[in-house]
Every structure is written in C-alpha cells, then in structure tokens.
Amino acid sequence: MAQQQKSRPEAKSKSPARSNWRAQPKWRRRAEARPDEILDAALTVFNEHGFDAARMDDIARRAGISKGAVYLYFDGKDALLRGLIEREVSPTAMRLKALAETGADDPLTALKLIVQTATQLLNDQNIFAVPKLVISVAARFPELGEFYRTRVVDEAIGAFAQLHREGVARGVFRDVDSDAAARAVLGPIFLFTVRKHLLGARTNRGSAITRAQAHLDILLNGLSA
Amino acid sequence: MAQQQKSRPEAKSKSPARSNWRAQPKWRRRAEARPDEILDAALTVFNEHGFDAARMDDIARRAGISKGAVYLYFDGKDALLRGLIEREVSPTAMRLKALAETGADDPLTALKLIVQTATQLLNDQNIFAVPKLVISVAARFPELGEFYRTRVVDEAIGAFAQLHREGVARGVFRDVDSDAAARAVLGPIFLFTVRKHLLGARTNRGSAITRAQAHLDILLNGLSA
DNA sequence: TGTATATAACTGACCGGTCAGTTATATACA
DNA sequence: TGTATATAACTGACCGGTCAGTTATATACA
Secondary structure (H helix, E strand, C coil), X not given: CCCCCXXXXXXXXXXXXXXXXXXXXXXXXXXXXXXXXXXXXXXXXXXXXXXXXXXXHHHHHHHCCCHHXXXXXXXXXXXXXXXXXHHHHHHHHHHHHHHHHHHCCCHHHHHHHHHHHHHHHCCCCCCCHHHHHHHHHCCCCHHHXXXXXXXXXXXXXXXXXXXXXXXXXXXXXXXXXXXXXXXXXXXXXXXXXXXXXXXXCCCCCCCHXXXXXXXXXXXXXXXXX | CCCCCCCCCCCCCCCCCCCCCCXXXXXXXXXXXXXXXXXXXXXXXXXXXXXXXXCHHHHHHHHXXXXXXXXXXXXXXXXXXXXXXXXXXHHHHHHHHHHHHHHCCCHHHHHHHHHHHHHHHCCCCCCCHHHHHHHHHCXXXXXXXXXXXXXXXXXXXXXXXXXXXXXXXXXXXXXXXXXXXXXXXXXXXXXXXXXXXXXXXXXXXXXXXXXXXXXXXXXXXXXXX
C-alpha cells in the first residue's frame, strides 16, 4: 500500500531528457531464467508473509515481471510452492548421498564431521528457509509434507542409520536401534534450529562449534556418570 | 456452501405437528461456556484448514452459534489464535512444574519416567495440536511464537537442565553442558513427533515404550562401543 | 404467583476490500 | 511477418467484520 512504486523505467536520468527515450527495452524475453527467478521471489515472499498472505503481485514484482507473466511459467500459487520444494529436494539429496559415501570407511570420524557440518549449516537462515516453509504449510498440503519427508527427512535418517550399522559392524558403535540412533543425532540439532529460526530465540552464548562438541560428547559417551 | 443447514429447530418430530411449536428455544444464553467452546471449534478448524483458510463462519457454526456471536467474545481471528495459545500455556507449565518437583530426589528415575511419559504423550495427536498450530503460524506471528517459546519450550529445556544439574551434584550424571543435555533428551522426541504429526509418517514398527527405552539407552550410555 | 420491563445474548444479512486468475493488447525478436 | 513473451486492466468470488433487529432470560412490581 505505502510502496506504490509505480513503474518508472528511467530512474537514473537526473534531467528529464526525453531524447534517449526508450534507450533500453521495457522488458526482455528471458524464458530460461524466469522460472528460477520467480521461485526465488516466491520463497522470499512466502517466508516474509506466509503462503496465504503472500500476494502473487508481490512475487511477480520482486521477480521483475508482471503477475500475468508468472502464469506463463506456473499454473498458480500452489505450483510455486510445489516447485520450490521440488527444486530444493535434489541438491539436498545429493548432499546426503555424499555424506553417506564419506562415512563408509571411518564411521566415527564421519559422524563427527557430519554433526559439525549440520550444526553449522542449519544455523544459516537461508538453508533452513525451505524446510521452514515446508513445516509451516505441511498441515495444509499433506502431499507436500510427505514428499519432503520421504525425499529429505527419511533419507537423512536412513543415511545415519546406515552409518550407525556400519559402525556397529566395525566395532566402534554399540548395537542399538539404528533409527533411534539417527534420531539421537539429528533431533537435538533440529530442536535447536526450530527454536531459533521459528520461535525467534536469540542464539545464546557459545558458537556452533561448541554446541556440536557438546552434542557429540553426550551422543558418544552418554549422560551417565 | 453445500451444508446450508437453514436453522430447523424441530428435527426430532416425525409428524409435522405444529402443536408443540417452539417447544425449545432457538438458542440459549450461555455466556460462561461460550469462549471455551469457540476456542475448541477454532482449534479444530485451524488445524483442518490452516489459520488463513479457516473461515470465521465455519468456526462459529462448529461452536453452534452465529458468526456475529463470536465477535461478542473475541476481537477477531487473531484473538482466537492468541486465546488458543494462552489457554494451552498454563496447563503445560503446571505439568512441567510437577515434573521438576518429582525429579528433585532421584534425577535418574525422574529422567526415565519423564522420557517415557513425554514419548507417550506426544504420540497423541490432540496433545500436539496446539504446538503444531504454533509451529505453522510462528513465522507470521513472531510474538506468539516467542510467547510459546518462553512459556513452554524454554521452560521445558530449563526444567531438564535443572534436573541434569541436580544429577551432576549427586554424581549420577556426567558434568556436561546442561542445555545440550536438555536438547539431547527432548530433541529426538520432538523430531519423531514432527515427522509423524506434521509430515505424515506412519508410526513404524515398535511401540512408544520401545522407542523410549532405546532413546534412554543411547542417552545414558552413549553410542560408543 | 403472574406480568411488564430491561438487558444480555444472539442472529443473519450485508458490505467493502482483497486477490487469484483471465484476457485483450503491445512488444521483442527470429 | 509470425510467434513467444510480457503487460495492465479487468473480473468474480470470497470472507472478515459490522450492525440493526430479534429472542431469551433476569428483574421489578402488582
């Protein structure tokens, strides 16, 4: 409402020279780049206002095009949400795959490395942006929640469970339930992240590295004296 | 739209006897009971459709009154959300307080009991209903997320941290960072709950008791062989 | 006890604003 | 000149919130 913005294509010319009128085109055809730009814009606006309150107009404007143009690339608002989640899934899957491969040789070192990395990564607001969105809409779009779970969450849990089993085979881990072990690894990190990025907790004293260290200590050696 | 419902006060009389016309009143004055009923209805509809998509009309109808009547008790849609969260907070705080008191004498037993209970409680969809709602709206209503965090999440973490410190003093727990210990207790349970109730995972094999047992084993004794 | 009066509780129709999606038209580019 | 790409004006449905009027119940009084 306040920021009318009113499409002024020539903001740079101080003098109102109408000489070089239409020096550059009003718009360009950029069919290849558009979809990604639109998804970027959608993610930003979704995270800012939530899915429902986000306006297609705002998303379009942020992507530098008109609302109508968005509909040339996506069927509608829902499709934006779906596209966003789908775009996120494969890179994450790749990352998990890479982690799993790393762990084959030395499960203990791999676990340490992964906890360190995950703790640091999830501290980053941008990386948690899509998961955050998924969490907030999952109740209303069950199939999207399920999609994300099977492709990301369960993959991650599965990868850790696999890592645990490998560690058991090599005698470095105790033989407990592998899924429970995976939850013990990921749960505390997830809880911290939700508390911070969703519930607005300021990061208390201590860096991510310190947190990871404490987590690993408890995870490996337990709480019992 | 489909369920017009059209206020028919006499649904029971088979014969269209107009003799006992207006046997019972069209509505009753129930100023004391209303607010809670409205909040119950709101929780149901919010969880079904999400906050934005929930219609005041639907909430009112589910509470058995007209939309106008809702506004006699609440300022608006936002107030329903706030009322819901506020109503949830104090019972939860009470429960946490009770747990903390229980733990003073025997921290180890208390921990076991609490993990068992929490695992079973959070398995219940109804108990997780408000937290689920909070999570899904927290991004858009930061002050509500913060309210819930300080009153519930941080209280829970604090209670466990306290329990841990007590255990350290009595020599039953190792002296690690208490907040990390609290996250190690709650994180895995939280992760499981979110995965189940938000991301639609079917409860895999094994009961809550088994899960709690595995969690406790890892938590107390660690993963290292 | 019965009846008039006051008032709290509630209804239901209505309205203004919003916004997803559509369409007529213009522009860039091959 | 043809076609893909884009714009901007437009539509239509939806819904939160309002409010004039109605109904149930409490109270006053005979």
